[in-house]
Amino acid sequence: MKYIDEFRNRGIIKKVSRRIFEMMPENEIRLMEVCGTHTQNFHRFGLDKLLPDNLRLIAGPGCPVCVSPQEYIDKAIQLSKDANTVILTFGDMLRVPGTSASLLKQRAKGADVRIVYSAWDSLKLARENPAKRLIFLAVGFEATASTLALTLQAAKKEGLNNFFFFTALKLIPPAMKALVSDPELKIDGFLCPGHVSAIIGSQPYEFIPKKYKIACCVAGFEPMDILEGIYFLLYQIVHNKPGVKNQYTRVVKRAGNPSAKAIIRKAFKVTNASWRGLGEIAGSGLSLREEFSGFDIEKTMPHDIKRKTLNIKQQNCRCGEVIKGIIQPLQCPLFKNTCSPQEPYGPCMVSSEGACNVYYRYK
């Protein structure tokens, strides 16, 4: 078993789709897929065509690029202006517009901005460039945090003194709590992320059905996984039995990966974080622990890195509402007009996992 083709069986996909149609009530059901990769695969595999019209899938806040606040991008751009600095980043961050520029535009002007596939690659770059200051843009959720924690520990062990993190790491369950607490939002069920849950487990979502009576299902990324996840959510909703179902048992355990959780705890502590669209959410971010403060760019050069909220220039951009699921990308006046993947106006159009980018390509 290679765990790919087995989960792309057309016959079974049709069967699950049929069951969803049979079970579907007449009223509208709103499900949020929290993870950007779910959004992407849902449309890539054309699953939207296999579901009833009144079953609405709403893209959630699980695209790290999309939820990075504008002031973070602006600060990263500011850091890139220093001739002795190398900015290291995952690819998508490059094109996110700040208030007046993007890292891509900075690079065209001569800034040293490099894309890395893994945080681990930055260790090698730090060794190769001892006279430079390398700053890694640490964005992502729990799964990425675990990879950054190991990178940090290795950097400390090696005694690298020219490598820094500029952190905007975020935690998914507190964001989901903020979403369900928002009276503007009507969500009947959450399709919970796969990789984040591999790390934290399915247990951290249990407060959602318990306290808010909202269905949850952790699902994998293959088409059968996603459809079955939707089926399980619908089953809970129709039978009025909200709980946390785990569809992705081959990867996700209730307690997650204990080693990975310990690795994260060793490097990071929980802090408040600012989300684009959602604002500041208590306990929804990670910052470096004291013993790693030498790697924290905000601690090592605090005078010129102080983050401040800027006047948001992009007033017409409605990414904030897209992230919260209040509007669909097509309802934004900029969508396909002045905002496209080639010239993105807001972050949801930048990342291949961003709701607007996915809708642009597949709708």
Place this chain on the structure above:
Amino acid sequence: MCLGIPMKVVKVKGDFSLVKTGGLTRQVNIQMLPGVKAGDYVIVHAGFAIEIVDREAARETLSLFDKIDGF
């Protein structure tokens, strides 16, 4: 970001392992997976193996699809 494609462990060496899927071979960090061994399938996230794919659980999920009418 979360590609979720399981990759097969070919060789384990210290904190790293060679993994492959199709024609693609990569070196990934395995510090989060004490006990991973050659032949296992792992989920890789940004250059790090984050979980071993549980074969029995996968079988159960697949067999559940046959029973999905019976809920």
